[in-house]
Amino acid sequence: MANKSGKIRTIIIIYWVLLLYIIAALVWWYVALSRQNEQMTAYKIQELQTTDIRYREQYKKIMNENKRKSAQYFGEGAIFFLLISAGAIFLFRAVKNQLKITTQQQNFMMAITHELKTPIAVTKLNLETLQKRKLETSQQEKLINNTLQEANRMNALCNNLLLSSQMESAAYQKVSEQIYINKLLGDCIRDFSVRYPSRNIVFTPNDDITITGDVFLLQMAFNNLIENALKYSPKDSAIKVVLANKENHCQIGITDEGNGIPDEDKLKIFEKFYRIGSDATQKSKGTGLGLFLVKRIVDAHKGVVYVKDNQPKGSMFTIQLPLMS
Secondary structure (H helix, E strand, O other), rough: OOOHHHHHHHHEEEEEEEEHHHHHHHHHHHHHHHHHHHHHHHHHHHHOOOOOOOOHHHHHHHHHHHHHHHHHHHHHHHHHHHHHHHHHHHHHHHHHHHHHHHHHHHHHHHHHHHHHHHHHHHHHHHHHHHHHHHOOOHHHHHHHHHHHHHHHHHHHHHHHHHHHHHHHOOOOOOEEEEHHHHHHHHHHHHHHHOOOOOEEEEOOOOOOOOEEEEEHHHHHHHHHHHHHHHHHHOOOEEEEEEEEEOOOEEEEEEEEOOOOOOOOHOOHHHHHOOOOOOOOOOOOOOOOOHHHHHHHHHHHHOEEEEEEEOOOEEEEEEEEEEEEO
């Protein structure tokens, strides 16, 4: 990484040196032409005969030509300077964005590799243990449940990757059907309660709320938010999921008691591959796709999603979806 940063720094330095050289050459070109114009004007004036009756007329003509050429050189120089500046800014931003995307993709590849290797290694170890050792029934069930949890992790990760690719290429065909949002949320929470029996997930339901949408997409959005809440909050804290019926929309709030999200990151977290740069989050598992998919899914359902601070600590993610008309 240090070697790569040094190369990028060298490229940036070369870029700015070349840009300054071009601007300096442009200024030198303007100064040289201006001097040449002044010299030609002085030479033409010297050639005039003061006794000539057309002296004033010719002098005025020479000076007008001098002003015209000066304006021409200045105008051409200004246009070239603006074009060079605009091109330089555009190129710099394009390269900077490309470097940012490349870095994000590299971080994503490292994260995805880690995310896949861990459950594969755990699954392999559990199966080898079951194969080589005679264990009690309780121990066997514990290993099998642990293996299923890791398989569910890999399945969720594959779903995120596939859906992200499909939504970006507009290949996913959204299904619209009547959804009882209370039941859908209840099913998601029951799944997490089975996967994480030691965690406390408190659900405040609200009956008779129906919306129109895609069950698979909304289930993935809710799962990603609940998964994040479990991941980034203490194991002895509660995760609260509240479903409320507002005037023209339903509101789903998912609250945790973790470290919270800095204000400058509250909008960026919904960008693809973006992860908060604190030590706690960088060491935790994740690919930077979860919240990106949540935003895309909610947008596809004509809803809104946002995050704000929970009091006294933690974060509260809120999804608002239009009610079924």
